[in-house]
Amino acid sequence: MSRTLFELGEALDARLQGDGNIRVERVSSLAHGSSSTLAFMVSRAHLSELHRTQAGAVVLGEEWAAECPVPALVVRNPHAAFARAVAMLHPERKPAPGVHASAVVAPDAQIGAGVSIGPHSVVADGCRIGANAVIGPGCVLMSGATVGAGTHLVAQVFVGSDCRLGERCRIHPGVVIGADGFGLAKENGRWIKVPQVGRVIIGDEVDIGANTTVDRGAIEDTVLGDGVKLDNQIQVAHNVRIGEHSAIAGCVGIAGSAVIGRGCTIGGGVGIAGHLKLADGVHVTGMSLVASDLEQAGAYSSSLPAQPMRQWQKNAARLRHLDEMARKLKQLEAEVARLGASAGQSE
Structure with missing residues (x-):
């Protein structure tokens, strides 16, 4: 769907720089643009690409406007404005309302106006x-x-009994909402399944990526607040609570009864142990292990970055002796303190 730069500028509340009659049809990167595409820039790292761009127009901030060789839409938040422009130029194709002949719908199910069942x-x-x-x-x-109004279950999504999804959510293929949590009790060396009788309650405008699982609560509910964004292949265990507008990247594992505050970001591959609390505004970098409460807003990291194998082997060998080294250090500190005290007395 093509739009003039003037039309886009009005919709995005942008300052128009250059010819507003230019028409763009799709979006592109700065490096691979053409006269009919709209690109965007958010970082100095792409300044050389901006200078060489062949895009028809660029969405950018005021600080880069003078550097732009093509017409521009100048905004406060280029990334967010570009996201809205993408939605305008590439509108989602929704299926026509109605129930497909192969679908099975219970007679007492309540189906709202304009619903499509595939x-x-x-x-x-x-x-x-x-x-x-x-x-x-x-x-x-x-x-x-x-399932709330305007929510889109893309394909092959499972929603368990009594679970609730809010409005305008987007749930991607393979998502499982309301599977049983990992609840087991041990008796005489054997495991007994603990029935999981809670639900999953999901707020409005929540996105859940492909093949992510959100387990139902054991007794209380598992809860995702409004605006939560989950990436692909995340495990959310029973009784977890995730605060509003938190975003969690792929392959994160959140153990049972953990509580994540509002506005948090969790990097890819993070592990969060059970029954922990993360305060509002906590940011955990990728591949970290969270093994204790994080009680204040801010950034947290753990684990070691990749390094040459021989260096890692040396460090790992030394790590095995860390306890012994700590004991020796304590002994040396005690000896230094004793010698210092003796020297002071002799004076």
């Missing part, structure tokens, strides 16, 4: 689906599940 989907008894929601191909909604 091929081979199953909507069980007592389910409620809000207006204009999309239930893509192969999705399964178990008894009593609720």
Whole structure:
């Protein structure tokens, strides 16, 4: 869908620099633009690409406007403005409302106006689906599940019994919401399954990436607040609570009953132990292990970066002797203190 630069500028509340009649049809990077594309810039690292760009126009901040050789939309937040421009130039194609002939929908399910239910989907008894929601191909909604208005289950999404999804969520293929949590009790050397009777409650405008699992609560509910964004292949265990507008990158594992505050960011591959609390505004860098409460906002890191193997082997060998070295250091400190005291007395 093509737009003039003037139309985009009005929609994005941008200052127009250059010819507003230029028409763009799609987005591109600075390096691979053409006369019909819109690119964006957020960092000095791309300044040389900006100087050479062949894009028809660029979204950028005021600090780079004088450097831009093509028409520009000058905004306070180029990344956010570009995201809105992408949505305008590449509008989502939604399926037509209606229930596909191969779908199975319980007679007592409540289906709102404009809902689309795709091929081979199953909507069980007592389910409620809000207006204009999309239930893509192969999705399964178990008894009593609720999907809010405008929410889009892309394909092959499982929603467990009595779980609730808010409005305008986007749930990608392979997501499992409301599987049983890992609840086990041990008796006479054997494991006994603890029934998981909680639910999953998901707020509005939540995005969940492909193949992510959000387990139902053991007794209380697992809760994701409004605006939470989860990447692909994340494990959210039972009774976890994630505060509003937190974002979590791929392959993170969150153990049971952990509480993550509002506005947190968790980098890829992070492990968060169970029953911990992360304060609002905590930022954990990738591949870190969180093994204790993080009680104040700020950035936290752990683990060691990759290094040459021989150097790592030497460090690992020394690590095995760390306890012995610590004991010797204590002894030396005590000896230095004793000698210092003796010297002071002799004076």
